[in-house]
Amino acid sequence: MERNTRQRGAIRSALESADRPLSPQEVLTRARQDVDSLGIATVYRSLSSFEKEGLVIPVHLPGDPTRYELAGKGHHHHFRCRKCGRVFEVEGCPGNLHQLTPVGFKLESHEVLLFGLCGECG
Amino acid sequence: MERNTRQRGAIRSALESADRPLSPQEVLTRARQDVDSLGIATVYRSLSSFEKEGLVIPVHLPGDPTRYELAGKGHHHHFRCRKCGRVFEVEGCPGNLHQLTPVGFKLESHEVLLFGLCGECG
DNA sequence: GTCGTTGCAAAGCGTTTGCAGCCTA
DNA sequence: TAGGCTGCAAACGCTTTGCAACGAC
Numbered sequence: 001m002e003r004n005t006r007q008r009g010a011i012r013s014a015l016e017s018a019d020r021p022l023s024p025q026e027v028l029t030r031a032r033q034d035v036d037s038l039g040i041a042t043v044y045r046s047l048s049s050f051e052k053e054g055l056v057i058p059v060h061l062p063g064d065p066t067r068y069e070l071a072g073k074g075h076h077h078h079f080r081c082r083k084c085g086r087v088f089e090v091e092g093c094p095g096n097l098h099q100l101t102p103v104g105f106k107l108e109s110h111e112v113l114l115f116g117l118c119g120e121c122g
Numbered sequence: 123m124e125r126n127t128r129q130r131g132a133i134r135s136a137l138e139s140a141d142r143p144l145s146p147q148e149v150l151t152r153a154r155q156d157v158d159s160l161g162i163a164t165v166y167r168s169l170s171s172f173e174k175e176g177l178v179i180p181v182h183l184p185g186d187p188t189r190y191e192l193a194g195k196g197h198h199h200h201f202r203c204r205k206c207g208r209v210f211e212v213e214g215c216p217g218n219l220h221q222l223t224p225v226g227f228k229l230e231s232h233e234v235l236l237f238g239l240c241g242e243c244g
Numbered sequence: 245g246t247c248g249t250t251g252c253a254a255a256g257c258g259t260t261t262g263c264a265g266c267c268t269a
Numbered sequence: 270t271a272g273g274c275t276g277c278a279a280a281c282g283c284t285t286t287g288c289a290a291c292g293a294c
Contacts, residue, residue, distance in 0.1 A: 002273090003267085003268050003269070003272095003273060003274065004268075004269095005267080005268070005273095005274065005275080007274080007275070008274090023258095024258085024259085025258085037275085037276075038275090038276085039275070039276045039277070040258095040259090040276095041259090041260080041261085041275080041276065041277080041278095042274080042275055042276070044258095044259060044260070045260090045274080045275085046274095058184070060182070060184035060185075062180070062182035062188070062233075063182075065257090065258060065259085066184070066258095066259095077222065079223065079224065079227060079229075081227075082230070088224065088227075090222045090223065090224060091222070092221070092222050093222075094216035094217065094218040094219060094221075094222065094234075095216065095218065096216040096217065096218070097216060097234075097236060099214070099216075100199065100212045100213070100214050100215075100216065100234075100236065101201065101212070101236060101238070102201065102210065102212065102240075102241070103241075104240075104241035104244065105201060105203075105210075105238060105239065105240055105241055105244065106238045106239040106244045107201075107236055107237075107238045108204070108237055108238035108239070109236075109237045109238070110234065110235060110236045110237065111184075111233075111234070111235040111237075112216075112219075112222075112232065112233070112234050112235075113232060113233040113234075113235075114219065114222065114223060114229055114231075114232050115229075115230055115231045115232065115233075116223070116227060116228045116229045116230035116231070117227065117228040117230070118224075118226075118227055119224070119225075119226035119227055122226065122227065122228045124248085125247095125248060125249065125292085125293050125294075126293075126294095127248095127249065127250080127292080127293070129249080129250070130249090146283085146284085147283090159250090159251075160250090160251085161250070161251045161252070162251095162283095162284090163250080163251065163252080163253095163284090163285080163286085164249080164250055164251070166283095166284060166285070167249080167250085167285090168249095187282090187283065187284090188283095188284095
């Protein structure tokens with residue numbers, strides 16, 4: 001059973017106030033503004049329980065720690081600038097993915113990652 | 123300047139004989155059949171120098187260590203079975219990716235990952 | 245002979261876990 | 270009050286690095 005604690009509230013708030021996926025470390029920094037005794041272990045435990053509940057979604061980027069963002073934003077993907085490292089959300093989806101899937105395979109989900117330069121760095 | 127050593131040869135062979143991306147640990151196991159004193163540090167160092175040379179390509183999968191495959195196979199993506207964990211190469215590419223890219227951004231590369239069940243597990 | 249390469253061991257870094265005390269329900 | 274939650278520190282697994290010996294060119 002899930003309990004509502006100050007820590008979990010702070011972690012959820014941190015994610016809500018962000019407009020991009022946050023790493024556990026970034027979550028910790030932000031959430032400590034609410035609960036300054038917060039420990040990194042609690043962040044990891046909360047994020048993974050939020051993930052199980054479907055409240056947050058993990059965003060995996062090559063070479064970076066896993067980031068998390070709130071679920072319910074609708075289907076989208078991510079663009080990472082190779083210069084400044086920031087991660088942006090991109091609307092839409094290329095589609096056609098079932099056409100790529102080998103015969104006999106069952107496609108359940110997918111991830112599309114774009115890399116390049118953002119508007120400011122380009 | 124790059125030198126040809128038995129170790130690098132063994133690592134390259136390991137990748138050549140595989141039909142799927144290998145993790146550094148898997149590369150080590152296979153390459154040790156040629157050079158049994160091979161150490162894991164050498165595998166990491168060689169893989170990253172091969173990557174810089176453009177000889178191999180890293181394949182990143184959420185939750186797994188980075189795998190490597192030989193470059194020059196043509197553009198393709200990957201499908202991972204959530205049951206058996208195997209990673210398959212997928213021909214083709216969804217295209218349309220420039221349409222997803224925000225205005226002012228410069229798209230340089232991308233990655234598409236498919237998840238689901240393979241033919242045997244489905 | 246030079247200097248890049250190797251293997252070992254130690255260090256790094258992100259993540260997980262054991263445990264005793266805390267606090268929500 | 271029960272049992273989930275928390276913070277700390279230790280443990281973990283993968284990856285990187287320091288260093289002295291090695292070996293390709």
